[in-house]
Amino acid sequence: MLEIYNLDVNLSYRGSQIKALDNLSFNVYPGEILGLVGESGAGKSMTGLAIIGLIEAPLSISRGKIIFNKQRIEQNANAFRGSKISMIFQDPLVSLNPLRTIGEQLVETIRTHIKFGRKEAIEYAKSLLEEVGIEQERFDAYPHTFSGGMRQRVVIALALAPKPSLVIADEPTTALDVSVQAQILELLKKLCRERETSIILITHDMGVIAETTDRVAVLYSGTLAEIGKTFEVLNYPQHPYTKGLIEATPRIDANSLNSKLYQIPGVMPDLKEIPVGCPFHKRCPRYIKKCVEIKPPLLNERAACWLLDNEKGLL
Template sequence: MRAGDRVCAQPEAGGGSLSLLEVKNLHVTYGSGARAVPAVRGVDLSLEAGRKLGLAGESGCGKSTIALALLRLLPASARMTGEILLGGEDVLTMKWGRLRAVRWAGASIVFQGAMHSLNAVHRIGDQIAEPILLHQKATSAAAKQRVAELLHQVGLPAARADAYPHELSGGQRQRVMIAMSLACDPQLIVADEPTTALDVMIQAQILRLIEQLVAEQDISLLMISHDLAVLADTCDRLAVMYAGRIVEEGPARTVYGAAEHPYGQALSAAFPRIGDAASRRAPRGLPGDPPDPSALPGGCAFHPRCPVALDACAEVDQVLATAGVGHRAACVRVSAAAGAEQRL
């Protein structure tokens, strides 16, 4: 994908919403010199206030790297170029004092695996209160009251504020993480695989909770997952990522149900659909693994695994081309169809 291929969670016609988050030509490389590993390669994203954008792909495609890059949480070995505009300010050029404030009040992250994110030796109430005390300069009494309100919002009794993380179930710990992300009233929540470690019933509850909270509080949501079905059910638009690039984007239901890129089609087909006996009995997988970022194949990075690859796919990388209304895909067949339509 090239700079300018913007992935947008677009407002409804006539809505006139402004972009809260704009990622422009983002490159993230780990290491340097001969050992440099490109994890993100020229990604553009745009998310309007109050909208929900899903980012899908297999492990190793760069999704979590983008999540961490949004608030400069990557290790020192990572080099970032491009722009990450949050409310018009470039996160990559912010001074540390400003960045520290933005990390809670501007945007917050819900990580996967709450037990690894919570401090095992501190009560959860103290952990939720910490950003409130630091960033909102609240009194201890006000912070305690706010903690009780947040726990109520995520469906936990205020008395659980005295519990330690190990005293809570996996679903309850994930609710605590959501409460923490809401502590300073952020404009954007980045949810990185927030339900991966949970069973199906608790997963559904957490997804409904996130969806309800972002709607009630008019928060923008960037949700990251390998599960297209979850993203299609939760988000307005969906972007599919492979080998550090966006290969398809469009309305979430369209990308999930009628993907144009072979990779998007494979991800969608990998999950059985309720009511579809054929998909339940024989879900289709995708052989192989995403390529090693340090040894990417030439041309389209997906072509070694693509069941319909052409000779040209090994020679020329593809850019996003129109595949329908508000729908684009980086595939040679889509590009050819779009070119033919333009010539008519």
């Protein structure tokens, strides 16, 4: 449904171009939840912005294309924005106008995208609220009267209003408590099932990835490190970075007290200092000579790692 081919996004800094996303290619299929995971600065949010067509200076797309339902997405074109692709942000207050009731905001959003009369729009808005788990009586309430989790539900209703076929959720639960987070993720899963909407879930939390997504793409320094079915990637990681990330994630386990967590040495390099070759090789426990010299492409449609480039195809 959504196809991204060889996407390069550049960041212009003091007249020079720095690669922020490098040769990114992946697909999103109808009705799936794709997780986009990586550490801060890996390019997760930037990928989301590119898909929704919001790449603006100092960022620019220098290569590649994004195809959505057989149509190419142009940056800064209003045609696509919000109609078939919606976005949910980390902070619900950013997306809500504090001076207007949630009902007004919903109706307005609906009527800009769908040709509805006022009455129809109100009916539809109320049904949306019900769908995301908010009582219809709260239709005339202002955003500040809602708790954080409820606000995020309103934002989800707003995102669903134009009946999008793809929703990009950028860290939708990071600002919320665990119990509320679980509810919101459950809601997203339900919507994905019932409406057959695809969701791109951007997060840094491996636990959220494990419990929510169907497939997962792991980003490192603007490069796709690994992509595949969540079950396979988490149980049989092929890229040393994915492997490290999984082992470094603490688990709820009484026995973990006496052992130490696995730690990946070093930190992700700054965009200005991404090394030649594989961007991960300086932190990689198993790098070979080739890793230092040439950047690995995605091999076996799974992981960008030269270690896969042997007869067995496994680490």
